[in-house]
Amino acid sequence: MASKSNLVNLDAMIKRADFASDDDDKSTFETFNSIPARELASGNPIVSLLRKPDFQRETNHWAPDQVVSLLECYINGDLIPSVILWKSPTYLFVIDGGHRLSVIRAWIEDDYGDGPISHKLFGHDISLEQKKAAEKTRKLINEKVGSWNYYKTLLDDDENITPEQRKRLSTITTRGLSVQWVKGDADKAETSFFNINMKGTPLDDIEEVLLRNRKRPVPIAARAIIRAGKGHRYWSRFKQEKTDLIESEASKLHKLLFNPEIEKPVRTLDLPLGGSKGVRNAVQVLIEFMLIANRQQQKPLPKIDGFNEDNDGSLTINVLKNAKKLASRITGNGDGSLGLHPAIYFYGPSGRHSSPMFLGTVSLIGQKLANNDSEFFNKFTSVRSKLELILIENKELIATIIQKHLSRNRIPKYHDFLQVLIDALYRNKSVEANDLVKFSELEGKIIAGDFKKTTSKISDDTKSKVFISVALNSALKCPICDGYLDIEKSVSYDHIERVREGGSGEAENCQLTHPYCNQSVKN
Numbered sequence: 001m002a003s004k005s006n007l008v009n010l011d012a013m014i015k016r017a018d019f020a021s022d023d024d025d026k027s028t029f030e031t032f033n034s035i036p037a038r039e040l041a042s043g044n045p046i047v048s049l050l051r052k053p054d055f056q057r058e059t060n061h062w063a064p065d066q067v068v069s070l071l072e073c074y075i076n077g078d079l080i081p082s083v084i085l086w087k088s089p090t091y092l093f094v095i096d097g098g099h100r101l102s103v104i105r106a107w108i109e110d111d112y113g114d115g116p117i118s119h120k121l122f123g124h125d126i127s128l129e130q131k132k133a134a135e136k137t138r139k140l141i142n143e144k145v146g147s148w149n150y151y152k153t154l155l156d157d158d159e160n161i162t163p164e165q166r167k168r169l170s171t172i173t174t175r176g177l178s179v180q181w182v183k184g185d186a187d188k189a190e191t192s193f194f195n196i197n198m199k200g201t202p203l204d205d206i207e208e209v210l211l212r213n214r215k216r217p218v219p220i221a222a223r224a225i226i227r228a229g230k231g232h233r234y235w236s237r238f239k240q241e242k243t244d245l246i247e248s249e250a251s252k253l254h255k256l257l258f259n260p261e262i263e264k265p266v267r268t269l270d271l272p273l274g275g276s277k278g279v280r281n282a283v284q285v286l287i288e289f290m291l292i293a294n295r296q297q298q299k300p301l302p303k304i305d306g307f308n309e310d311n312d313g314s315l316t317i318n319v320l321k322n323a324k325k326l327a328s329r330i331t332g333n334g335d336g337s338l339g340l341h342p343a344i345y346f347y348g349p350s351g352r353h354s355s356p357m358f359l360g361t362v363s364l365i366g367q368k369l370a371n372n373d374s375e376f377f378n379k380f381t382s383v384r385s386k387l388e389l390i391l392i393e394n395k396e397l398i399a400t401i402i403q404k405h406l407s408r409n410r411i412p413k414y415h416d417f418l419q420v421l422i423d424a425l426y427r428n429k430s431v432e433a434n435d436l437v438k439f440s441e442l443e444g445k446i447i448a449g450d451f452k453k454t455t456s457k458i459s460d461d462t463k464s465k466v467f468i469s470v471a472l473n474s475a476l477k478c479p480i481c482d483g484y485l486d487i488e489k490s491v492s493y494d495h496i497e498r499v500r501e502g503g504s505g506e507a508e509n510c511q512l513t514h515p516y517c518n519q520s521v522k523n
Helices: 045-049 064-076 098-109 116-121 128-144 148-155 163-174 186-197 205-212 217-226 240-258 279-293 314-330 355-370 374-393 395-404 407-426 433-439 460-473 515-521
Strands: 034-036 050-053 083-087 092-096 176-182 492-495 510-513
Touching: 045 050, 050 186, 064 098, 064 128, 064 163, 083 186, 092 098, 092 186, 098 176, 148 163, 176 186, 205 217, 205 279, 217 240, 217 279, 217 314, 240 279, 240 314, 279 314, 279 355, 314 355, 355 395, 355 407, 374 395, 374 407, 374 515, 395 407, 395 433, 407 433, 492 515, 510 515
Parallel strands: 050 092, 083 176
Antiparallel strands: 034 176, 083 092, 492 510
């Protein structure tokens, strides 16, 4: 199975629209049996009418070799399954076959997630992962299939082409993708969509939850954040003032959680809190994050379907604001920001982002905020330097502890592990590796030291591990709590001698601290 960072984003190739649109235009058009490739070029009637349902998952589930394979089948005349369409009064909705149609259109437009059409949809915010996948796809297509423009030039040189080229040209100019039609109303079309898309390449759990709860605030907010308020506007039915606010808050959260982009091997300590912003990686993290941020005092985590459907945008805005409040406690320059260093708290031994570490830490902090437990933050700050030293020195063991738990339990188990560890340090207990195993409730399942592996190759993971270790040795620390400073995202300029005690604003009387240490601990 292709890695998630190696998937081609073709989501811009076919626009989205609401199945239940109240558009007054009641125009109609005849059905047809096939769609020739040339009809998928910009400006042609059919492509201008094609739409994906607004709840359709993003068209980003194929790796470059799958894209190439589809094009090889097309130009060689091999069997390609029919696409399934439903005719509304105004559009032709793609019920099944969105990837197939998008691949052909991407080939014609030479846009595999990095071209003009994609830039327009994504607001010119194309991730590094998306660009790399597009470049790889284009290279493979040029090698194994040939570009659309290549075949167009062959038409102008008809006398000098080979029989194989002539055969392919004939296929390209005459072949269409077969079409089947769903009959019935919008409810029938939606039912058909889910029945079809739970087969073949089935919807995964998170995709199904998003689609079935698409009008609730958490899915809307997640989709807004993942694209920094750009891309398809799932919130477009709300009034302008609400949509503007959703896009603004989503953009801020995107920056807090996913900037800058990760490159391998790691060569900077300026790492994104939420990990990669590749869509499929990040949506699950975002949903968990927002559920944590919107928990209520002394209550368990809410569920996505526990929120009402959002009819005017206010519920989505509230979800976003609560998420921003939590994110701002973790990072940023606001007075309450702990300025947690991502390399210590959210990344494993090889420089890879750990969702359980990130969400488990966030869960603990979110719980304390929901319960107005201000004492916890003073306790945390008092043991912060010892805690961070343990997290740095025992990254391999902690990664093993996380992996030993079932995937669904990793976030709550890490939450509990961190709480027990902080409590132990606050009691001035000396914590060793065997204690960490005990805190994890995995005694007998892990022996401290059995997690180390040896290899002769210096991999990107090894390079990242070495860089982070060396860089942390010389990283700045907060003079108040002696914890590490994330100087790129979260720092406060503090008077060493207080102003009320006669301290000046000169450089000699200024020090860099965590915002929380400056505004809460010191005062």
